[in-house]
Amino acid sequence: MRLSVLDLVPVRTDQTSGDAISAARRLAQAAEKAGYHRYWLAEHHNMPAVAATNPPLLIAMIAAATRHIRVGSGGVMLPNHAPLVVAEQFALLEAAHPGRIDLGIGRAPGTDPVTSYALRHGAGGVKQDAVQRFPADIDDVIAMLGPEGVGLDLGGRVHALRATPRATSRPPVWLLGSSDYSARLAASRGLPYVFAHHFSGRGTAEAIALYRSGFTPSAQLAEPRTFLTVNAAVARDADEAERLVEPQLQAMVALRTGGRLDPQRLVEEAEKEPIPVGHRGLADAIRATWVVGNPEGAAQEIADLASTYDVDEVMVHPVAGAFVGTEPDTSPAREETLRLLAAAT
Structure with missing residues (x-):
């Protein structure tokens, strides 16, 4: 079984953005050393607790700091961006690091409505238009990544449009999602697919079954391909692992109850202000889908x-x-989670 990593580049109360990025670089290097297969970076905007605002930039940084681990987006939220820009970014990443780049694409905003409007207005349309164009935009990105590119018809004349002048390889395109819509779309396009189990923990079996049953082979993929995502914290002692997840658990409860998603607390800060009794049931339900414990468990x-x-x-x-x-520019417990889990798997 392969193990891979998803990183949102969290920002703690003791960190600057630069510290969080340095910690991500160290985490990727630890993942590569431990034998992880791929390292994906998310896209979230205008969140004090998350520094992963620009996957292509982070991918370039992580790929340059590692040697062989695959690096990709988990994912690029395509309605936020012009398809040509995404294709150009990932064509250059693939050219610089051939055979190591993954382009994971999602449809969610990855932010609040105001920031979403600012992003999508800049991408050439309003939110509704961008979401409606999503399937066609995926097709365009895939085509532009190839050496032939696409033909753009303007005024009755077809213009060649390519993401890079002389592509010799293209990154695989994955479709990411947390709904039946994404499962059906990935199946119809013959694309590899990942359901966001780490985010919801519900509907995973149904989405994967829908994807597999409806899969149509394509030039990119002959048969269904998918994997599982999961939140995890591993320590040598199970009780310590439970302590280590409390800051993230508090953040998720705040997110689900309309609270502020502030920079992540340190463990001792979280323990001074525990989750209110009225929200404990929600916290337990969220925690139930996570993997938390000692290495063997x-x-x-x-x-x-x-x-x-x-x-x-x-x-x-x-x-x-x-x-x-x-140390602010490190995340030792996250690194230890990867090391211990890899050693025990």
Whole structure:
């Protein structure tokens, strides 16, 4: 079974944006050393707790700081961007790091409505138009990544449009989602697909079954290909692992209850202000879908998830927090989660 990593580049209360990026670079290097297969970076905007605002820039940084691990987006929220710009970015990344780049594409905004409007207005349309164009935009990105490019008809004359002058390879395009819509679209286009199990924890089996049953082979892919994503925190002691997830758990409860998503608290800060009793049920429900524990227990949970959903790859989103006194440009508990899990799997 392959293990991979999803990174949102979290920002703690003791970190600057630069610190969080440095910690992400170290985390990617730790993942590569531990034998992880791929390292994906998310796209979120205008969130004090998340520094992953620009996947292509982060991918370039991580790919340059590593040697062989695959690096990609988990994902680029395509309605926020002009398809040509996305194709150009990933064509250059693939040219610079051939055979190591993945382009994961999503449809969600990845932000609040105001920021979404600012992003999508700049991309040439309003939110509704961008979402409606989503299937066609995916087709355009895939075509522009190839050496032939696409033909753009303007005024009765067809103009060649390519993402890069002389492409010799193209990054695989994955479709990401958390709904039946994305599963059906990936199946109809013959694309590899990932359901956001780490985000919702519900509907995974149904979405994957829908994708597999409706899959149509394509030039990109002959048979269905998917894997599982999961939030995880692993420590040598299970009790310590539970302490380490409390900051992330508080952030998720705040997100679900209309609270502010502030920079992530340190463990001791979170313990001083525990989750209110009225929200404890929600917290328990969120925590139930995570893998938290010692190496042996966590590895078994990962193996059980892979068996349940019949996948040969699991992408881990390390959600372990940090203690007071941690060097700001590091995330040792997240690195330890990856090391311990890889060693025990």
